[in-house]
Amino acid sequence: MHLTQALHTAVQQDPGRPLTIFGDRVRSVAESADRVGRLAAGLRALGVARGDRVALLGGNSDRFHESLLGVAWADGVVVPLNHRWTPAEIGFAVRDCGATALIVDEALAEGVRGQAGTLAAVVVMGDEGGSFEELIARHAPMPDSRRGGDELFGVFYTGGTTGRPKGAMLTHANVLASAWGSLATGRFVTPGGRLLHAAPMFHLADLATWVAALLTGGTHVMVPAFTPEGVLSAVQLHRVTDMLLVPSMIRLLAEFPGVREFDVSSLAHLIYGGAPMPGALLERARSVFPFAGFVQAYGMTELAPVATLLLPEEHEHGGLAGSAGRAAPHAQVRIVGEDGREAPRGTVGEVAVRGDHVMRGYWGQPQETSAVLRDGWMHTGDAAYMDEHGYVFIVDRIKDMIISGGENVYCVEVEAVLNQHPAVAACAVIGLPDERWGERVHAIVVPAPGGEVTAGELGEYCRERLAGYKVPRGFEMVAALPTSAAGKVLKRTLRDERRVP
Structure with a gap:
């Protein structure tokens, strides 16, 4: 298949249908x-x-x-x-x-x-x-x-x-396999619906929904850039049925003053990814968008991009809220140890994926390609475990894992605890050099609007919920965290800004 085939089909079957809406155009x-x-x-x-x-x-x-x-x-x-x-x-x-x-x-x-x-x-x-x-x-x-x-x-x-940067080479077959596999769940985008592009279209996460809507007769509604009012207004005006956002965007929508004054009843699917969604935020977002089925997508550019999906009905099970879901229909997913063999269920290892959606390789970088594409599997660099039913729980990037005093500390686990504190709007946990422990756990916190919290209070909160070696040894309050255009926190930037030369 070729991507433009969907356009030919649409011309034959429904040439007068609106395909794009951008402002008044x-x-x-x-x-x-x-x-x-x-x-x-x-x-x-x-x-x-x-x-x-x-x-x-x-x-x-x-x-x-x-x-x-x-x-x-x-x-x-x-x-x-x-x-x-x-x-x-x-x-x-x-x-x-x-x-x-x-x-x-x-x-x-x-x-x-x-x-x-x-x-x-x-x-x-x-x-x-x-x-x-x-x-x-x-x-x-x-x-x-x-x-x-x-x-x-x-x-x-x-x-x-x-x-x-590394240029991931994706074929038409790659992006179509990911789109068709995601659509096969029946919980991705609405056939014949209206998809809002508020996340950047240059990013493969949004492009994945673009392909899916193209294949299923959808209309593409675009806003130039994400703003809470712009998104909510577009949903109301154009009766948007589907949109993809990252959790930081969802938080801004849920906390936007007057959010409940907008009619968002048309929204059927809210797809999110790029970072875990704290439980409190998920519940608030579901109250703001009560008619939307929430879908978490986990993947990466090299996977065109979807590997696993957590579907709306699976969000109803409390134990699965922290999961990235199970392998999408087009993907085979397993957790492997350092020897490349599949790890026992419940054991943390590296996420490896194979299927027709896996990239051809990195443009002009054969060594980088061979480092991640081994024995037919894409080695993602993400640390995770899989439960007995195939649900994947991401715990961290392997290279971002903190080793403090010989103990492995997964930043995501610490962040999940901090995000439950009512005075914390957002946070990032990183490892900093330490002469005694090798690395120490350091938390960078964005306080919630109007909220006041001290390092001592956050430390005590963590000690009640985490093993001692996982508790941050330092807390830092900031107004905002640096993020990529896709809404991901730039942890390397945070680490580099705080390292002692």
């Missing part, structure tokens, strides 16, 4: 398909040839959606970039993958022109004209190249804000 299936074909022809005229990489840099929009399809239509490979990166980081990715063209938002174009590298063309997306619209106006639609199967769909860079 609504485009039908037929209009979108025409623009995609014209954009592809324009890219070809600029010199984009079979297999060439085309970088995308921009916020959520209907043009970003058209670019994802247009590059594939032109037989190219899409490279979505994080618009929060510095120009130097963007330039690295462009040069690393050898991109021949860049499609960029007008507001971002000037800052990256000096990082052009191998670029033969820069296409600017803007409401006041711009070369994007000129390409579409000047060219007749070209036939679809029908790029698909094991051919590359995209190169998706991981990291960037935490170290040298």
